[in-house]
Amino acid sequence: MKNLMYRKAAKVWTEALPLGNGRLGAMHFGGVEVEQFQLNEDTLWSGPPSKDKKYDDRESLKKVRKLIDEENYEEAISETKNMFGSYTQSYMPLGDMKIHFLHGNIARNYERSLDIRQAVSSVKYSVGNVHFKREAFISYPHQVLAIQLTSSEENSLHFDILLESILKNRTANSENELILQGICPEYCAPNYFNEDKQPIVYGEFEETKAIHFEGRLGVVIDAGEKKIQNGKISIHNASKATIYFSVATSFNGFDQLPGKYFGDLTRKNEEILAQAMSISYEQLKAEHIRDYQSLYNRVELSLECNKPEEILDTDERVKKNGSSDLGMVELLFQYGRYLLISSSREGTQPANLQGIWNDLTRAPWSSNYTVNINAEMNYWPAEITNLAECHRPLLKLVSELAVNGERMVSDRYGLRGWTAHHNTDLWRHADPVGGDRHGDPIWAFWPMSGPWLCRHLWEHFSFSQDRTFLETEALPIMKGAAEFCLDWLIEDENGYLTTSPSTSPEHLFYTDKGQVGSVTKGATMDLQIIWDLFTNCIEAAAVLDIEDEWIENVKHARERLYPMQIGKYGQLQEWAIDYEDVEPHHRHVSHLYGVYPGTQITEGPLLDAVKQTLNRRGDMGTGWSLGWKICLWARLKDGERVNALFQQLFNIVEAKNEVFVGGGIYPNLLGAHPPFQIDGNFSYTAGVVEMIIQSHKGYVELLPALPSTWIKGSINGIRVQGGFEVNVSWDKLRVTGLKVTSNTENLFVFKSCTSVIIREEGRDDKRLDPIDGLIEIDMSENQTYQLLF
Template identity: 70%
Template sequence: MNLLTYRKAAKGWTEALPLGNGRIGAMHFGGVETERFQLNEDTLWSGPPQSNKEYNDQASLKRVRQLLDEEKYEEANDETKNMFGPYTQSYMPLGNLFIQYQHGDTAQNYHRTLDIKEAISNVKYTIGKIDYTREAFISHPHEVLAVRLTSSVPKQLNLIISLDSLLKYKTSDISDGLVLQGVCPERCDPVYFHENEQPVIYGEFGETKAIHFEGRLAAVVEDGQVESSKGNLTIQHATTAVLYFSVATSFNGFDQLPGTDFEELTFKNAAILSKAMSISYEQLKEAHIRDYQALYNRVDFSLGSENLEAALDTDERVQKNGANDLAMVELLFQYGRYLLIASSREGAQPANLQGIWNDLTRAPWSSNYTLNINTEMNYWPAEVTNLSECHRPLLQAVKELSVTGGNMVKKRYGLNGWTAHHNTDLWRHADPVGGERHGDPSWAFWPMSGPWLCRHLWEHYLYSQDKVFLAEEAFPVMKGSAQFCLEWLIEDENGYLITSPSTSPEHHFYFADGQAGSVTKGSTMDLQIIWDLFSNCLAAAAVLEIEDEWIHQVGSAKERLHPLQIGKYGQLQEWLMDFEDVEPHHRHVSHLYGAYPGEQIVDGPFLEAVRQTLNRRGDAGTGWSLGWKMCLWARLKDGERVNALLYQLFNIVSAQREVFVGGGLYPNLLGAHPPFQIDGNFSYTAGVVEMIVQSHKGFVELLPALPSTWLKGTLSGVKVRGGFELSVSWEGMQVSLVEVICHAENVIILKSSKTAVVREDGKDERKIEPVDGFISLTMNKNQKVQLQFEK
């Protein structure tokens, strides 16, 4: 199942269909008389890099720690606000491409689709005796949005095409095309723009240090006329028209001022368009599909589904059948992979809160990188669904953030190493946010994103086994993050190492007399993330054969971290003290990091405490929260509980994005926080893999959390730790066939109590008996084996 399909045009943004090549994004609406492509480019942010005032928080840090020692939580909460900093900059919309048809708006046989196997959207309808079609894609190899418009009767395309933007912009005419030039705002405070502000054409931009941009549109028509005049491109009496749109910005790097020369942008766009238009449309399309499918086709997922109720629109089908429609379960899984490829290609920026798609000058939460869960969650499916290349933008951003984060911790806290806080942006903002004491420390002050982000560096190594990457890129950044943690930790009265001050992201606790606080000592999530980083640093050092005094210091500090605790309800304790939750059903489950994505809690009483915590939290939640709980229940091997969460996720949410009605999906299947956040899509895709294949314990476990509705199926081409690619088939909820491809010489260990028949190209079959419930295979690089399991 690879097709989203609708019998009506999109009325709102959350009904439009997303296209992207990692850098350029478009939402395709599919209107009959008026077509709209809402456009984005991943470096269009407010800015430039902020020149923050000098912060020195050492006195406040000392004061907060003293107040916490005295259990004066209210005063500590207030003092923490003195360490707040500026908000991040905001992700901006590029503009709109409008196509006005001269044939009216009364159409029959309307059909709108997004084929995620080819990354192409289509619109088809009939007016009178004429069939009209539109086909669109954004090419990664050629860096253009291409739109082909056709009519079944010759010379019946009569169009007026225009460009606009909510940013400061102007348009100009060129031969057979249009040019849109503009600038982003220099600041991001909410009063600068308003969501409903009407576009205004500015003749001059004035002096600005903000990012400049240019979008350039060109048209090629068959047996028709093209004229550009007064900001409109008119096409008359054509049978086929192809539009090519390119965009360039003056972004020069996270630590550089943007350029101001529109001529340079014009030169870039002209070169892009010249290359794209030097070949035929069909050749351009073929190159696009070939490039895209080199990533997408690596993984296949089937639950043996029947094509139930195919006549229904995709959103209607999801709403009617929910997770019972296994074809929709398959589609949403691959949709997450499609969205990651579309929003995160190597050399581009990482996927932000909305991936790459945003139509507002004041996007929810600035459409920034929220580092206390959401950015990391975006990349949970990257390695496991065989999209390591799509992980690279985040890994590069972490490397850049270590630079700004190193400067920040030196100036603010007088410490070495690096970290960042709750949010970052294009300019790799590392400071706490919150403004001038206006925020809440529960989200504004959280200096643990550096250690969490380092997990992605280590995961990339585990799946790829790339020792050069580990030595030259990952380990130096991980070491800097661990150095910050070593200096940030303090000793408590029992000799344990803890963090102080500390918060559990976005949650609060009750202390004396029913007062609510958020700042305390030693939150469980802090300690789990640091344990995770220290463990991964030690493992990386072992791989790289590094043994020195610093490594011994990390090992010693890891052993002295305050141990996990089980609270009075049998739950995993969220804070150092067994406080009562202000919100027992809070959407964040931060203190369960050690169970997923971490690996600190894998069995025993603490895993049962995780189960109790999830039971107390309940199954309700926003889109991304449902995704995290899905992954956690998969780690707990409870497939039925995961399936229950799917019934909540497979719920179509109102397109009114500002109304909070609980998690689910919008009509275009984008994740609903609400409003739109893409992390719900990505966490679902990662969760599906976790239900079928797990490898975090040092061995591969198959079908650990399969629900009873998934009686048979196949999942092929996924990755497991150790450099292996794996495909698994099952019947009657029992593994029948496993195929393993080794990408780096290693030993794969499969948990199994059944005898397996091993087949290898050019070799005879042989049987392997399990030993103590495991089957081990020593494999060479590029070796491929099949294991048939006895029934």
């Protein structure tokens, strides 16, 4: 099953179907009388680069640390607010393309679908004796949204096209094209909206320093009449029409003022449209599919099962069958890969809190990059599901953020290295947010996103074994983040290194004296992330044969980090002190970073404490929180518990029921926090792989968390650490075959309790026996082995 299918048009945004090429995004509604494509472009953000005043927080830092040592937590919170900076900017919607058909709204045999194998959406219906069809896609090679409209009878297409935007805009038309020009607001943080939740725009239309944009639309028809006037294209008596839409913006880079000349944007758009319209629609579509499938077709998941006999709309099928429908389990897995390809391609911005799809000027949490979990979670499936190229936009963000983060760390704290805090945006905002003390330290003050983001640099190397990338790109940035950590750590009364001030993202605690606190020292997540960064730096230095004073300092500091503690309930403590949770079932499980995505906790009493923590937290959660718990329980090898979480995730959230409780998915299968956050989709896809194959311990483990309902199946094209691609099949919950291809010269190690037969083309079969439960195969580049169990 590779289609999302519905027999009714979308009435609300969370029923529309997403299209994208990493840069351009569209939500396809599929209306009969009025078709709508809600449009986005990934550099449409409010603001120019921030020119905030310089902050010097060294005195506040000393005061906060002293207050924490005195256990004066209320004053510590107040003093921490003195270290807040401005809010991030907001991701903006481009506008809407609306197609008004003149055939009325009474239709039969209606069907709309999204084929995620080809990244093409379609609508079919009949009005009278005429059959109408539309299909749409967004091409990465040609950078256009293409929409083809056809009718079964000649001269039966009659429609008008308009472009609209809620941003400051003007519409016009040339002799052949419809034009929408507009400007984003200069400021669009929470304090810069009017009572109608519309952005307050400063500056005249031609003088503002904000991002300018132009959308340009052309139409090719096979017959009939085309008229363009008064900002509208009218088509009459056509049998086939193809719409081409391109967008250009004046974004010049994260550290540069945007351009302000619409003429530059016009030239870009005219060139894009001319190239796209110089070839046939069929060729444009074929090149789009070929490009998309070069990524999508790398991985295939098959869970053999009895398919439901009844044909239902996708959302109705989820409601009826839930996660027991293994066809839907497959579909949602590949949907996550589809969404990543569609929202993050080389040369684009990374996927934000909503990927690239947003219809609001004040989106939830500004649709920014929330880097205390959500932005990182977006990329959990990138390397393992063979989409390393889609990881590159995030890696570029890290390199750019390090530039602003280094300046921020020096100005604010007088320290070396770089980091960032809870949020960032197109302009690579690195300061703590909060806006003149209005925020709360539990989310506004968290200087650990730099070290966490560095895990993505290390993972890109560990899956690819690209030494050049490690030496020239990854390690210099990792080193800067480690230098910040070395300077940020302080020695406690017992000689351990710890962090202060420290928060466990978005969670409060009770002290023994009844105080409600958020700011303390030694939050477990801080120390796990620092341990992770230090460990990866040490391993990187070993790969590159680096032995110097800096790496020795890292080694010594790692040994002195405050150790993790087991609390009075047998749980892994969230803070250095065994505080009581204000919210025992809080959605964040920040202190379990060391299990997933980290690798610090793999066995022993601490692992038992992790399980106790998850049991105390409970299985309820919002969309992304369920996704993290899925990944955690998969890494803990409990497939039945994961399957129970799937039952919650496969819960359709209707638009009228958007309340901040138990998440799930919307009718269009996008993740529901609620509201919409795309990280729920991405973490689910990563969790499915984690159930089938793991490689974080230095060896590959097959079927570690398979639930009893996944009796037979296979997954092909999965990447594991060390530079390998694997196919694995199973039957009756036991591995039956393993195919391994090495992309580099390396030792492939996997866990097995039985002997295996190794088969290589042109050579005799060979038997391999496990030693201490492991089988090792020395592989050269581009070598492939078939292993039979």
